[in-house]
Amino acid sequence: MKTDTLVMLAGPGKPTHILYHALKNDFPIETVVLEEPVPRTEFLRRRIQRLGFFRVLGQILFQIGVVPYLRRISQKRILELMKEFKLNDEPIDEVKLTRVRSVNSDETMGILKEIHPSVVVINGTRIISDKVLNCVPSKFLNIHAGITPLYRGVHGAYWALVENNRKACGVTVHLVDSGIDTGKILEQQVVEPTEKDNFVTYPLLQLVTGIPLLKKAIREVFENRIEIKPYPEGRSRLWSHPTLLEYLRYRIYRGVK
Numbered sequence: 524m525k526t527d528t529l530v531m532l533a534g535p536g537k538p539t540h541i542l543y544h545a546l547k548n549d550f551p552i553e554t555v556v557l558e559e560p561v562p563r564t565e566f567l568r569r570r571i572q573r574l575g576f577f578r579v580l581g582q583i584l585f586q587i588g589v590v591p592y593l594r595r596i597s598q599k600r601i602l603e604l605m606k607e608f609k610l611n612d613e614p615i616d617e618v619k620l621t622r623v624r625s626v627n628s629d630e631t632m633g634i635l636k637e638i639h640p641s642v643v644v645i646n647g648t649r650i651i652s653d654k655v656l657n658c659v660p661s662k663f664l665n666i667h668a669g670i671t672p673l674y675r676g677v678h679g680a681y682w683a684l685v686e687n688n689r690k691a692c693g694v695t696v697h698l699v700d701s702g703i704d705t706g707k708i709l710e711q712q713v714v715e716p717t718e719k720d721n722f723v724t725y726p727l728l729q730l731v732t733g734i735p736l737l738k739k740a741i742r743e744v745f746e747n748r749i750e751i752k753p754y755p756e757g758r759s760r761l762w763s764h765p766t767l768l769e770y771l772r773y774r775i776y777r778g779v780k
Contacts, residue, residue: 527745530640530661531555532626534647537612538730542646542666543619544611545734550741553638555619558626558648574763581766589770593723593780600719601727608731627652635659642744644737645699653701662744663699666733668726670711671695672759675704680714680725682762684779691755692716694733696740703761708752709743710736721780722770 529550533539535557543555571579605612623630626648635643635658645651645665656663669679670691683692693713698706714728743749765773773779 527551528553528638528640529642529644529741530635530638531644531646532631532648532651533557533645535560536647538726539646540612540615541610541730542644542734542737543615544613546644546738546741549738550642552619553640554621554634555615556621556623556626556631556634557615558623558631561649578763578766581768582764584767585765585770588767590723593721597721597723600724603719604724604727604731608734610731625649627655631655632658635661642741644741650703651699651701656699656701662749664709664737664740664744665697665699665704665706666730666737667695667697667704668729668733669693669695669704669762670713670755671697671704671706671708672754673757674762675759676762677764678722678725678762680716680729681722681765681779684716684725685773685777687777689713691757694729694736696733696736708754709740709749711752711755712736 529546529552531539531543531552531554533555539555539557543552546552567579604610621634625631632655635655639659640661643661643663645663651663667679668677669675670683670693673691674682680692683689690713693711695708696710697704697708700706712732714732716725716728720728740749
């Protein structure tokens with residue numbers, strides 16, 4: 524294994540760009556293995572199988588009816604956070620990218636076996652399969668937008684606020700296993716949304732809070748001194764996207780934006 528080397532396994536999008544630029548000056552990133560997005564029809568079919576047609580329909584209505592509006596009214600806040608934390612969301616230089624169909628492909632495993640990085644950072648990908656996690660003796664790390672295991676899945680800050688559980692509105696850096704956000708905890712921190720924040724800015728707040736935690740965890744892996752943190756008390760639950768009716772109800776009656 525190459526000492527103090529890092530590979531990213533990532534999905535497309537600005538969060539991946541931000542994370543890459545935040546890490547590249549501190550750590551030797553060998554490559555960013557960028558997977559193609561799951562085809563929309565396949566994505567919807569799987570979600571309907573898991574959640575049911577009508578719930579998924581409600582989620583789609585929320586995504587097309589509310590999220591674009593929230594993005595428009597949040598541009599000033601997003602720019603404010605980008606400037607305050609000196610974030611860079613410019614596209615990653617193509618020479619640093621290795622494009623694959625899936626992070627779980629044989630091609631991905633071949634890349635990891637060739638490089639043998641000490642750390643693999645995950646961001647915005649499919650669930651990583653056991654065969655990939657076990658193909659090299661690397662530590663796979665992830666920033667999760669929620670306090671695990673209480674808020675696994677997506678939009679952990681939003682759901683914590685819905686439950687009036689501000690002490691669990693935060694971010695986790697954890698070791699990746701084959702479960703969904705079930706890996707051992709390396710770092711956790713609460714975030715403090717302001718009145719200017721809402722559903723579309725909570726993830727950015729979590730990302731900027733999680734980046735220093737991830738850097739700390741990477742250094743500890745490099746120095747062979749990682750420390751596993753205890754799981755917080757509470758019921759573990761896997762969360763999904765809100766439906767249109769859920770969002771409206773929680774905004775009107777609980778004030779959660």
